[in-house]
Amino acid sequence: MKVLVVNAGSSSLKYQVIEMDNEIAVASGIVEQIGSENSNIVYKHDDKKYEHNEIVADHITALQKVIALLCDKENGVLKDISEIKGIGHRVLHSGEDFTDSVLVDENVLKICKKNKVFGPLHMPANIGCIEACQNILPGVPNVAVFDTSFHLTMEKDAYMYAIPYEYYEKYKIRKYGFHGTSHKYVSEAVRDWLGAENCKKIITCHLGNGSSLAAIKDGKCIDTSMGLTPLEGLVMGTRSGDIDPAVVEFIATVKKVDVQEVLRILNKESGFFGICRESDCRRVCKLIDAGDEKAKLALDMFAHSIKKYIGSYFIELGGLDTLVFTGGIGENSDYCRKLILTGLECLGVDVDFDLNANMKRGIPTVISTEKSKVKVVVLPTNEELVIARDTVKFGNLK
Ligand code: ADP
Numbered sequence: 178m179k180v181l182v183v184n185a186g187s188s189s190l191k192y193q194v195i196e197m198d199n200e201i202a203v204a205s206g207i208v209e210q211i212g213s214e215n216s217n218i219v220y221k222h223d224d225k226k227y228e229h230n231e232i233v234a235d236h237i238t239a240l241q242k243v244i245a246l247l248c249d250k251e252n253g254v255l256k257d258i259s260e261i262k263g264i265g266h267r268v269l270h271s272g273e274d275f276t277d278s279v280l281v282d283e284n285v286l287k288i289c290k291k292n293k294v295f296g297p298l299h300m301p302a303n304i305g306c307i308e309a310c311q312n313i314l315p316g317v318p319n320v321a322v323f324d325t326s327f328h329l330t331m332e333k334d335a336y337m338y339a340i341p342y343e344y345y346e347k348y349k350i351r352k353y354g355f356h357g358t359s360h361k362y363v364s365e366a367v368r369d370w371l372g373a374e375n376c377k378k379i380i381t382c383h384l385g386n387g388s389s390l391a392a393i394k395d396g397k398c399i400d401t402s403m404g405l406t407p408l409e410g411l412v413m414g415t416r417s418g419d420i421d422p423a424v425v426e427f428i429a430t431v432k433k434v435d436v437q438e439v440l441r442i443l444n445k446e447s448g449f450f451g452i453c454r455e456s457d458c459r460r461v462c463k464l465i466d467a468g469d470e471k472a473k474l475a476l477d478m479f480a481h482s483i484k485k486y487i488g489s490y491f492i493e494l495g496g497l498d499t500l501v502f503t504g505g506i507g508e509n510s511d512y513c514r515k516l517i518l519t520g521l522e523c524l525g526v527d528v529d530f531d532l533n534a535n536m537k538r539g540i541p542t543v544i545s546t547e548k549s550k551v552k553v554v555v556l557p558t559n560e561e562l563v564i565a566r567d568t569v570k571f572g573n574l575k
Contacts, residue, residue, distance in 0.1 A: 178574060179203070179260050180565040181247075183240070184267040185306045187298035188212060190239045194247060194254060194261070195565040197574075202561065204247060204254040208239040220246045222254050236302050237309040244313060264310050264319045265568035267358070267560070269299040271323035273349060278326070278567035281307055281319040289321065295353070295405070318572035322564045327357030330397040335493075338405075352409070354401035356383045356504075358560040360391040363503045367554055368396070370541060371499065375552060378494040380487055383558065384513065385504035386414040386456070390483065392490035400493055402486050408444055411486065412479045414456040417447035419482070449475040458506045458513065465512075480516035487517075491524055497551045500526070503558040509538060518553065525550030 178198065184191040193205040204222040216233035219226065220243075227246075233239045247255045255261070266281075272292040279285050286304065293300040307319050328336075336352040337345060344350045360381045368376040379393040388411045391401040402410030402418075412418045420443070428439045450456040452475040455464060464472035491497050506513050511534045518528045527549035536542040536555060545553035568574065 178262050178569070179255070180568045180574075181261045181264045181310075182267075182561045182564045182568070183264060183306050183310070184561070184564075185236055185299070185302040187302055190236055190243070190302075190306070192243050193561045193565075195561065197565060197569055200562060200565070205561075206243070206246075208233055208243065211236060211239050218242055218246070220252075222252070225252070227252065236305045240306060240309045240313060258314060261314060261317060263568040263572040263574045264314065264317060265564035265572075266303060266307050266310075266319060266321050267564055268303045268307075268321045268323050269296040269325070269355075270353065271326040271329065272353075273329065273351075275321070275323055275326050276329045278320055278322040278564075278571045280571045280573070281311075281321050285321060295349075318568075318574070320564075320568040320571045322358060322567045324355045324357050325353040327361045328352075328354030328391065328398045328401045331399060331401070335400045350405055352401070352404045354389065354391065354398070355403045355407045356387070356389045356391075357398075358563040359383045359503060359558040360389075360393070360398065360401070362560060362563045363501050363556050363558055364391075364393045364396065366541070367499055367501050367556055370556075371543075371552060371554070376499050378496050378498045379501060380490050380494070380497060380499075381501045381503065382483065382487075382507050382517075383504040384411075384483075384502065384507035384510075387416065388413050388479075388483075388504065388506070390486045390490065392494050394494055400490060408440070411482045412475075413448040414458070415445050415448045415450045417443045417451065449479070452478065458510055462510065462512055476513060476516060480513065483517050484520060487521065487524075497524060499552045499554060502553075502555045508555060508557050511536075514544070514555070521551075526553060528553055 180195050180197055182193045188211050190208045193202045195202050206220040209217045211233050214232060217230055219228045244258060247253050248258055270292050272295060274288045289304050310319050360383060363381050364379050377395055381391045383389050387407050389401060389403045392399050408416050410418050425439050429436060449461050453464060453471040455461050461472045461475055502514055514533055515530060527546045529544055529546050533544045539557055541556045543552055543554050
């Protein structure tokens with residue numbers, strides 16, 4: 178049985194077709210820069226990659242193009258579109274309405290539309306793709322898998338902001354957290370791998386272009402670093418992470434710009450980029466190799482922000498069994514892992530730094546020593562697989 182996974186960003190659409198019998202992706206790709214003159218379509222299957230430029234006006238057109246590629250007589254992986262038995266959609270925000278994934282019906286769509294306010298760039302694309310699939314593939318179940326719902330198990334003292342209470346009551350302003358599918362996937366995978374007794378208290382570090390940490394106790398998220406939006410928390414590729422909110426007004430005044438512009442700067446021109454003019458971690462590492470002090474500072478600040486969260490989650494969890502690294506940086510950058518892990522000895526963390534530097538990429542690996550009180554693990558994430566599994570479960574696919 179095949180499931181289509183759709184991950185729509187504000188101007189991109191990532192997709193995968195997953196064969197659920199063996200949970201392997203048979204095709205994948207991305208449509209980038211939707212709505213611009215530089216749209217780019219990538220389609221991959223069986224180690225072959227096709228890429229071409231073509232103007233793609235909107236997400237609906239992007240989906241139509243993807244389906245045409247999947248069903249192409251020569252290079253397609255589907256004989257017919259009816260091979261797709263369910264469609265899983267990554268949806269940015271659940272609000273407080275969905276504590277888990279959900280089969281889409283009219284009411285679900287209505288609630289998602291109400292929650293557009295939490296993700297004005299992403300939610301319209303997510304909803305647009307669901308509606309397009311309902312039109313293009315009538316009768317095929319669509320399942321919404323939310324980036325935030327894994328974190329809805331947090332207690333009120335963890336998720337409330339200390340601002341006037343009625344803002345929560347009226348507008349639902351609170352911490353939600355993101356990367357939920359990834360935190361869920363790696364926390365479950367590590368439990369299956371190392372055994373539940375070694376994974377009662379876990380911190381998962383999803384480190385990529387966007388980064389977040391989650392504290393997970395007995396399988397339930399009790400705290401996470403992102404907030405109402407993905408801007409809160411760690412220093413990231415282009416996002417500032419935590420700052421004094423008064424900085425917003427200060428920048429607005431000295432630069433003579435409005436609040437929206439300040440938020441754009443904090444989202445798009447800050448983080449690694451703000452410090453060293455480079456947002457991609459691999460390129461920041463190259464600058465460091467070339468002796469660039471600001472690039473070194475950017476990653477030192479990144480590691481510092483992560484250590485602060487690890488320390489506070491250690492207390493919240495009442496100890497720590499397992500620390501998991503995932504995401505593009507967490508899985509691949511031994512330099513960043515070393516920066517983060519150095520100094521955690523006080524928590525009982527003892528790392529084999531040779532193994533950290535030489536481990537094989539893409540394979541789950543324990544990089545702590547036998548005597549470490551905390552298991553430190555590098556584990557590749559697979560958000561698409563979580564979405565596909567939930568599509569089977571909530572779409573009642575047999
Ligand atoms: P996204 O958050 O967009 O899903 P990813 O999880 O794919 O992103 O992570 C992308 C980040 O991972 C980029 O900053 C990239 O430079 C970084 N990365 C990937 N491989 C390496 C590596 N070998 N060393 C350092 N950083 C890496």
